[in-house]
Amino acid sequence: MLAAMARRLARPLGLLLVLLVARTALPGFSSGLDRTLGEGAAALLDRTLWAATWLATAFLLVRALDVCVWQRRTPHLPRLLTDLVAALVWIAAGLVVVGRLTEMPLAGILTTSGVAVAVLGFALRDMLASLFAGLALNLERPYRIGDWLEITPGTVGQVVEVGWLTTRLLTQDGVGLVVPNAQLATRGFSNFDHEGGVWRDQVTVTLAYDVSPARAERILLAAAATVPAAHRTGRQPDARIVALGESGVTWTLRYWLQSYAERTEARHEVQAAILRHLYRAGLEPAHRRLDLFHTRLRPPAFEHRGRLDVLLARSDLFGLLDETDLRLLAAAARRRHVPAGEAVVRQGEPGSSLFVVVEGVLDVTIDRGQGPSRWVRLLAAGDMFGEYSLLTGEPRSATVCARTESLLFEITKADLLPVLERSPELARAMSRILTARQADRSSEVPSTPPPSPGGEHGLLQRIRAFFGLPGERA
Template identity: 65%
Template sequence: MLASTSAARRLFWPVALLLVLLIGLSLLRGLQPELAGWIGPEQVRLLDRIATASLWLALAWLLVRLLDVLVWSRRARHLPRLLTDLFAALILLTVALVIAARLFQVPLAGILTTSGVAVAVLGFALRDMLASLFAGIALNLERPYRIGDWLEVQPDTVGRVEEVGWLTTRLVTQDGIGLVVPNAQLATRAFRNFDQPMGPWRDHLTVTLGYEVSPARAERILLAAAATVAAIRIEAHRPDARITACGEHGVVWDLRYWVPSYAARVDLRHQLHAAVLHHLYKAGIGPAHRRLDLFHAPMPQRMVEHRTEPDLLLARSDLFGSLPPPELKELAHKARRVRVPAGRPAVRQGEPGSSMFVVLEGVLDVSIEPESGPRRWLREFVPGDMFGEFSLLTGDPRSATVTARTDSLLFEIGKADLMPLMERYPELAERLSGILAYRQADRANGRSEPAEPPPVPVRRTDFLSRIRDFFGLPDDRG
């Protein structure tokens, strides 16, 4: 009902003007003999041409309004106003040229020549305005955006397209603020359209957590928080969390999720921030804060090559973790640095050996060559891992080949380095024999990492005898 009323109101004035002109033209032609005797035949013919021209212009106006009411307004997506105005201007210009040529016998060549000179002068004076005009025409033909699309025309400046005019595009931000952008700017600079192509698009939320939070735990908490926001649980578009940087204040996480539309972005970001803070609070974790370390003494060297680094690694191991700090430093001081280029083996399977290695830098691959069959890869060693302890403590040949995948730095501990400690601490042999027995049992069960010690160690006495024989220690069982 409202649409019908609006259409009738828009057609009223063109139809009324057309009727008035028709009646006036009929009266003029009916009274033409009387008017010719009163004002002269030339003036009567001029009035007739003017009335006829007005009638044709009224018909053109009515045609433009009919197109607006019956065609343009009934499309699913309204055409930009610039296109409809251009079409209306084309109709009116065509009618005006026909009137000039047919009724007033004006040569079109002269009109076009004169208008060409005028256009050149005006074009030079209004070049910026004309650039926006033609940019608007190009944008409407290319249609990189439509009415209702959300555009980011500048960083952090986003608005919904409300109207595409002759010279400018008008947008409204989410705060209800109008934004007018020249068409020339949109045609010559990049902008982001959040609605083309149609469908959900991915947004990001950045969270910085401390280094004490492990990557697996941080990812688990962030994804659990995202799972509680129903609006971002879009089919085939699952949220994910990725580490983007390890900065001075902590680990920077990027929580990526999909939103159905830009209009919902602010509310979704609020919900997701609240969910992340809630889950971090429940987990006893807070976002990392800016920190400043103050020392009243010279800063210690923070280098891998520092002499205290090997003894820290040895202190974390189950082999030497029970040794007093002075003994650990002594053992670390005797250790030799060994550099292994990429592709070179650190040890070979079957070779004799009497030393073990601690990985400080690089990655190494562990492989074995069975009696029958091809070489088989077992695992990799990374910084902090140790290998060769069986050869160090028992003198057994190397049980596998360890090859450097990248240039690596190792610390080698030999029999001569460990001998003084074994002599000073006889109980160390018993502890080491138990650890070797546990590791041997794990290997037999197919596990590459030590598991919980079994209640009854396997072959512990055998390892203890072999360690004592290899290092020449007395047997105190008698």
Template identity: 40%
Template structure:
């Protein structure tokens, strides 16, 4: 409907001029007595000139409708490209009006236009040489609008570190808005003549990577396990396609890894890269792995050899469950813990099975699932430093959920036989363990059923109940 309205005015004018041509004898009969043949001939020339201009006007409106896609905004994200690019339609409109003026001179005013065209050709050549860079930008803009390698709203990278969101494509240049909010004006000739990357096409999802250099003495399988677990725990990283870790290079300084991940919006790239890098450093620190150092670095002392059981003691010390234990007790428990390697997809504990131990995650990522008959419900994702199975260790109750490894993982197991001597020496630890576990159980229950609870009363009741069960299980 809007398209028809825009064509009404030029079509109405053409119809009026056509009616004037059809009724020329009648109009001449009325005009000649008033002004003579001069007025009559002037009327014919005016009608002819107006007809040429009206034709150019109608053609211009038709091109405008094609350029805007019958009312759709050019370059709107997700919209279809218009049949004729906007820049090309502007050029064609200008050519239509120039042709109409030449036709008026040649056919209405009966003036020779050969000399005018020759003179115009010379002037155009001179201007073209003087404005060759601008003209190249204009025709590059037309080519870009025809091919549509990018559109308004797309994120493109012209060179490493030079990227932005396309805000406008005009006759001469493309305007980008960088991630810092600054406007970047790039001539179309530079864009068309260089290689650039469009992160929004064919779909907004794309892959990014962070390089990490580790020492040669870190086994590749362990390095990949730790880095992959970090990627799975980072905010903003898409679960599908799955992130991965590959070896990228070797050098005297170490082994280069690429931690590759997918995200769905280039505007969030900096934030997601920051989250990934932060989690990678956290997981490497928990695993006791340092980034590689330049081998030309001169060390004044030999690095200390790792103390046996240091990783196990540090894992236990950072857990609230063992906050009341002294250093000797933590060292005793850490020395007694058993190391287990669980492959990706392996089940560490299964819902409903009997158990008398807990597990502390050293490397890898686990999913906690609850079997509800026909399907399993995902409850939580555990990462290095987390523990599971503590209720079975303290009370002997069956496993309340299944814990499945998302990646190759390493865990340390602490069972009842390891904790029993410590509790017999210090029975007061039982009460503190019961209080901590009561609060933890209330939190887990609230997460599962999303129901409000009266925390204080229930925590006290649960603490007393757990304490009684703990004393009975350990025969204190």
């Protein structure tokens, strides 16, 4: 390190020593120079060497400050401040040289230059304001290279360069912004990359008044639970009511992010998840409407069964049933409200029912016997689980636990039995679908139980035996 410092100081120090030696040796050659080059040549050379000596001294001082002071400070001072100090050193040396060469007193030079600076400063007041604002910003360092700043509402860019007069930013659309430092110092800005490192973003959605607060909060939190970016900071999202308007109740889903760079994609994922969960719950964002009634309306009934048959019809397992059977099956299903953190089923326990997720998010895990349980997949609105136990009576093959407050419907063997008795051929179709589904899951997740022995035919026989259905006729 000392060797590097010496190398950087060698050139200005050598230059200064050469000039000092030349000035020292000049008197011995004065008479010869005057005879050779003319009267006054030695005096002109002396003044030139004197001026060069002062400039070489300024050069050495600037380099010494850079090597011995600025670079050894932790943290390093802003480059703008060090450049200003260097400029002051050069200006001071220049004033001394001008005063000596013109034989004017330094006070007179300062007075004359002061008037000129005043006139020039008035003409360049905006530029000087940006210059000193840049100095203040570099000293206080409210932002750094790479930070995301919001200059005006809706105008956000990443800092790529901080100059003497301006700060340059680049938006996510690739558009460059040049902002005067005076504007940043006087009007203010928002820094999304402060020392805390995390900040909260939000999206809003308006729901109808017939959606209860508990249900709306459950749906919104379930949507946020499916977006990894909303949980990366470790802080949990929340949902709050912000307004009661003509169209409905305006909700805000708030979540934490680590960087502004992921804001656009995170907002897209969160809003897409909200629409997906609302769609599966049979809801949609509220819109302006005008209702005209000629008679008194009955109080609305909040019922989920009306869309349970729709969810069943969309599934490959129950999509074979007609509308009558779907409505009967939905009417017989039992509603289950599961708080967050509670297990719906546990691996290895007996079971003979299937669950349909109407609202909420659940985690599926498998106990491997040694070590922690393995997470398999996430269940959201519209998904179902437990179909193998429903059709065969086998113990549960995995543990399903509610990540958020969830609403489920349970369909038992007794609910499905009348449907299979009326249409025995459905058992074959269900065995074929269930066999294909087990094969797919076994290939994706090795810990999943293997397909039933005997394949589709063996599973069909087990379903018939479990439900007491007659076998095939010869």
